Amino acid sequence: MRDTENSELRAAWAQVPDVAKTEERYAAIVELKRAFKRSADPERARREVIDEAISSFRESGEWPADLGKRAAKAYLEALEGESEYRALSQAEERLRYEKEDVRDTCADDALAYLGGRLSDVLSEAKTAGAALDGVRNADEAIQAGGDALDAWRTLTGLVTALENIRGAQWDILRAVADEDTRAKLRLWKSQGHGEVMGFRPDDVPPFALEAMRTQRYTVAYLVFLANIGTGYVPGSLVEFEADVMAANEPLAYDDNGPVWHLPVIEVPIPDAPEAKTYVHSRPAHLDYSAPAPKPGKPNAVPGDPAPLTYTY
Structure with a gap:
């Protein structure tokens, strides 16, 4: 800061x-x-x-x-x-x-102010965007004139305001982060996080995704951001980290759509098999001061040994 x-x-x-x-x-x-x-x-x-x-x-x-x-x-x-x-x-x-x-x-207080400023900018941009009437660039705005030209001029000024708000947002977040978290911030910023809540790249059109990742804002992106209604400034570093983690949670799918619940199947533990006692089996004689225990009754017969074979 x-x-x-x-x-x-x-x-x-x-x-x-x-x-x-x-x-x-x-x-x-x-x-x-x-x-x-x-x-x-x-x-x-x-x-x-x-x-x-x-x-x-x-x-x-x-x-x-x-x-x-x-x-x-x-x-x-x-x-x-x-x-x-x-x-x-x-x-x-x-x-x-x-x-x-x-x-x-007081970083969170400053971020809260920036969040309010962004809301004001997006509200004004939404109104001006509706007055463009299909205008897509400065040349078309000049040719159209009237309300479309005024709206284009307004949006151009608001793009600068958006750039300053985002620049201030990242300055504050970097200042309160430790070295490891600053590295994460650089990565998240390059991925496009910090622009909209619940950000997922697949949900954003290519032109908007490019603006989010490079912070090179345009009138078209500003109008897009104003109309989707989820543009925000993180209220704190902790809130921002939580939003990124939630957005990066993988989704599981089956043939019928997302899997939201997996039933629990209980498998009973089988009883342990009876110990095998052979004719040659002898119980352990742990105390040599006492008589040796008697052998148990055989309940199994050892198999014949495997035949000897040679491999070459």
Whole structure:
């Protein structure tokens, strides 16, 4: 959320009281620092008084009686000026960081303002789009004249407003995201997310999908966005991530359409088979201090061994 020339972003911050206050304080300290006349270095100021006294002594042979007082005064005056300048510099730095912290904290308020601005722009674009009467470009608008030309001019200005709103939207989202999430934002932006709620590429005509992915907006795209009724500005980074995840959920289909419910089939667990006991079987003799257990009654016969065969 660095300083910007984007008029929509500046207006968004101006609508957030805490941000407006920190902006005002920062601008004031910058002006105070600019207007402050910085004094010489204290050591240099004192050395100049001493050098002047030495030069005078060479000419006159008289040593100034108040040299110490004058040198100390020059040093203190310069020290006061230097101290104030350092204080102004530190104040400017702290207020600059504070301004950015407050912007990050109030990002959702700025996004809400941009959402309202987008609604106003799309509402105006919808009205102007209806007055185009089939006009598709500037040449046709000029030839048609009248209401169609006025509508085209209005829509051209609104395209610029849309560009600024989207630019402000992405600036704010990037500022509050960590490094990993910024990489995701770049990917989602290139895919066309952040323009309409529930975005799926297959649901958008090619010309609109191209505008969404490149952010190169046209009058045709603006009119399209105004008429579908789902254009939005994410209210927060969390809301935007949730919208993208929901839009990317895969759909399952069968011959009859989407599968919304899969019945649960319970399979009973079969009983374990009885253990096989052979004539040669012997129970485990775990305690050799006791008599060996008696063999169980055989209930199975081992199969004949497989015949020996050779392979070449």
